[in-house]
Structures are given as structure tokens and as C-alpha cells.
Amino acid sequence: MFHFSSSRRASLILAALGCTLLAQGAQAADPLTVGVLIPGSKSDKGWMESGFDGLTAAQKEFGAKIKVQMIENINYADMEQALTNLAGKNQLVIGVGGQTQAAVMKIAKRFPKTKFSIVGGSKGDGLPNVAGYDVKQAEIAFVAGAAAAMLSKTGAVSYVGGMEIPSIVNAGKEFGKGAAYINPKIKYFENYTGDFDNVAKSKEATLAAIAQGADVHYHILNLGLRGMEQAAKEKGTHIIGSYTDRCGSDPLYIAYSITGVGFQVQYAIKELVAGKWAAGYKPFGLAMGPAASDMKVCGATPEMKSKLEQIKKDILEGKIKVLEG
Known part of the structure; x- marks a missing residue:
């Protein structure tokens, strides 16, 4: 049998305690x-x-x-x-x-x-x-529609969505309503490709809208956006981008809706x-707040900014009612 002095026992206890604390620290990290x-x-x-x-x-x-x-x-x-x-x-x-x-x-x-x-x-x-x-994409889609109507020179705008599911369809409807809120005579073209990533179908849908006069386009697409870009570049029209403010990065884009993904x-x-x-x-x-949802028009006039801010305020206060999604 081994016998330890009081000081030796204290040292062993402290050493054991130190090992326990180190283990707890490692676990916490x-x-x-x-x-x-x-x-x-x-x-x-x-x-x-x-x-x-x-x-x-x-x-x-x-x-x-x-x-x-x-x-x-x-x-x-x-x-x-x-x-x-x-x-x-x-x-x-x-x-x-x-x-x-x-x-x-x-x-x-x-x-x-x-x-x-x-x-x-x-x-x-x-x-x-x-x-x-x-x-809540439908909220900001209404604001994007309003911006599109302000930016359009032909009085015609378009929207291309991917899958035809409620949230994507509701956003399309609200984009059209937002455009009509600014210009009741606006022409609005809405199309769905059935696939967020199909480049050929989104290009075809955008070209069809351009043929009918649309000069500003909005979307809820993923890689399918490349088709919209190709159409807009070929025909000299413009896009309102989604999700992130990238103003100044591409002349095809004249505005961005922020949806905080x-x-x-x-x-x-x-x-x-x-x-x-x-x-x-x-x-x-x-x-x-703006990190979750906002509208950025590249080079917006003070009047445009003021009008869009008022629309956002009216949506928040329920004066403008939008669909879910």
C-alpha cells in the first residue's frame, strides 16, 4: 500500500482537476x-x-x-x-x-x-x-414591378418564373400588380419554364415577351437566368435582378430586388x-429590414427612391395587400 503526504495528495487532486478542466475546455471548443x-x-x-x-x-x-x-x-x-x-x-x-x-x-x-x-x-x-x-418574395416582387414600370421606356414588362408553384406564381402576380400600380396601362407578360435551370426555355420566354414590346424583365430563376441574359443582351433590353444588390457589375441589370436568402x-x-x-x-x-428584403434601383432618382420607399411602407402597414409567398 502506498501512502502520500497531505501536500502530495493535494498536488494529485489539483493535477486531476486540471485534466478535467482541460477536457471540459476541449469539449466546449x-x-x-x-x-x-x-x-x-x-x-x-x-x-x-x-x-x-x-x-x-x-x-x-x-x-x-x-x-x-x-x-x-x-x-x-x-x-x-x-x-x-x-x-x-x-x-x-x-x-x-x-x-x-x-x-x-x-x-x-x-x-x-x-x-x-x-x-x-x-x-x-x-x-x-x-x-x-x-x-416573402411576393412582397418585394410588387415593389420590383413598380420599379420596372418606372424604368420601362416601352410601357411593357415581363416576368419568367421556374417551377409553377404557389410562391413563384404569387410573386409573378404581384410583380404585374406592382407595375400596374404605377402605370395602369402597362403591358405585362408572364411565363413559367417548369425548371429553374433551363437556359433555352427562359431565353425563349424572354424573347417572346420582347417581341411584344417588353424592355424590362424580372425573374425567379437559377441557372435559367443565363437564357434571360442572352435574350436581353441580343435585343438591348434590361433585367431587374433578384436576391443580392450587384449594381454596377453588369450593364444588363438596372435594378435588384433583395430577398435575403x-x-x-x-x-x-x-x-x-x-x-x-x-x-x-x-x-x-x-x-x-433591408438585409432581408429591399429594392435597389441602380442610379435611381430621388423621386423614384421616395416613391418606392412609400410603397414599401404601405405594404408593411397593410395599405397595399399582397399575396403570400
């Missing part, structure tokens, strides 16, 4: 794991790129506090498998786009301990581990880090 599914291309100049920008900003903000796994360019048929992969390895999984919602809701039931956030989520049957963030990706991660992440439906839109 473990990064929070975040999986991100970007169904399209992270360089699409649209929704997906905005989401990726938000992820990049979160990584810069939180550094070693988070560890990120990202999957991009996934077909609908492979979405559940991609989400399963992410859910098995991460504490939070973010689906960037409403098109991920059905798959997220299915996979979330299999991984009840994993948190899921859907950027572009809508109201529906809630799960205790799923948060749906509604970008990246803001919501960053928001989900920020809430996780702060220990405040909560399930349930959360509307964003104009009420969450």
Missing part, C-alpha cells in the same frame, strides 16, 4: 456542425449564390465555432439521399430553397435530434425539429451558435 444543401449552382447570380454568400459570411463571422459541410447541384431525385447524408453528420441542416421542403420534412422525421431550417419554407404541417423561413442562411447559423434556434414558421420580408 468543439465546433457546431452545419450541413447545407444548395440544390442548384452556388454561382447562379440568383437564389443559390445568395444562399452561398450567406454561408460564407457566417463562416467568416463564427470561424472555428462552426464546421460546415455543403452539398450543391443536386437533382430532385437525389435530394433525400443528400439530406440523409447531411442529417447523419450535422447538428443543423439547412435546405436552401422551397424545393427542398418536401424532402426535409420527410428526412426530419427520421432524424428527430437534428435541427432543420428551410430557407424559402412556407406554412404547413410543423415538426418539432424544423424551422421554415419565408422570404443569404441573410436567412446566416440567421439560422447565428441562432444555432447563440443557442436560440427555434422550430416553426417564421416570416421574413420587409418587416425584418
Whole structure:
């Protein structure tokens, strides 16, 4: 049997305590794991790129506090498998786009301990581990329509959406209503390609609108936007971009609607880090401020800025009522 002096026992206790504290410190320093599914291309100049920008900003903000796994360019048929992969390895999984919602809701039931956030989520049957963030695209689409009517020289504007689902259709309707709010005689052309990434179909739809006089175009597309760009460049018309303010980067674009896709990706991660992440439906839109929803006209006159600000205010106050989505 070994006997230790009181001082020796105290040293051993302190050493053991020190090891425990070091272990606790190492455990506390473990990064929070975040999986991100970007169904399209992270360089699409649209929704997906905005989401990726938000992820990049979160990584810069939180550094070693988070560890990120990202999957991009996934077909609908492979979405559940991609989400399963992410859910098995991460504490939070973010689906960037409403098109991920059905798959997220299915996979979330299999991984009840994993948190899921859907950027572009809508109201529906809630799960205790799923948060749906509604970008409220219809709100800012109305403002974009108003801007388009102010910018149009021909009195005709157009919209091309991808999949013909409620949020995309509602945004198209509100864009047309916003244009008519400024110019009741405006001609408005609306088309859906059935695919956010089909370049040929979006070009064809835009060219058809141009043939009928449209000179300002709006969209909810991903890579399909390339087709709209090709048509506008060929015919000398212009585009109102979506999601991120890139004024001055391309003369084809004369304005941008901000729909805060990246803001919501960053928001989900920020809430996780702060220990405040909560399930349930959360509307964003104009009420969450300019980082979440705004309208930027490149080189806008003071009068134009004032009118657009008033329209945003009227939407927030309910004087102008817009559809959901």
C-alpha cells in the first residue's frame, strides 16, 4: 500500500482537476456542425449564390465555432439521399430553397435530434425539429414591378418564373400588380419554364415577351437566368435582378430586388451558435429590414427612391395587400 503526504495528495487532486478542466475546455471548443444543401449552382447570380454568400459570411463571422459541410447541384431525385447524408453528420441542416421542403420534412422525421431550417419554407404541417423561413418574395416582387414600370421606356414588362408553384406564381402576380400600380396601362407578360435551370426555355420566354414590346424583365430563376441574359443582351433590353444588390457589375441589370436568402442562411447559423434556434414558421420580408428584403434601383432618382420607399411602407402597414409567398 502506498501512502502520500497531505501536500502530495493535494498536488494529485489539483493535477486531476486540471485534466478535467482541460477536457471540459476541449469539449466546449468543439465546433457546431452545419450541413447545407444548395440544390442548384452556388454561382447562379440568383437564389443559390445568395444562399452561398450567406454561408460564407457566417463562416467568416463564427470561424472555428462552426464546421460546415455543403452539398450543391443536386437533382430532385437525389435530394433525400443528400439530406440523409447531411442529417447523419450535422447538428443543423439547412435546405436552401422551397424545393427542398418536401424532402426535409420527410428526412426530419427520421432524424428527430437534428435541427432543420428551410430557407424559402412556407406554412404547413410543423415538426418539432424544423424551422421554415419565408422570404416573402411576393412582397418585394410588387415593389420590383413598380420599379420596372418606372424604368420601362416601352410601357411593357415581363416576368419568367421556374417551377409553377404557389410562391413563384404569387410573386409573378404581384410583380404585374406592382407595375400596374404605377402605370395602369402597362403591358405585362408572364411565363413559367417548369425548371429553374433551363437556359433555352427562359431565353425563349424572354424573347417572346420582347417581341411584344417588353424592355424590362424580372425573374425567379437559377441557372435559367443565363437564357434571360442572352435574350436581353441580343435585343438591348434590361433585367431587374433578384436576391443580392450587384449594381454596377453588369450593364444588363438596372435594378435588384433583395430577398435575403443569404441573410436567412446566416440567421439560422447565428441562432444555432447563440443557442436560440427555434422550430416553426417564421416570416421574413420587409418587416425584418433591408438585409432581408429591399429594392435597389441602380442610379435611381430621388423621386423614384421616395416613391418606392412609400410603397414599401404601405405594404408593411397593410395599405397595399399582397399575396403570400
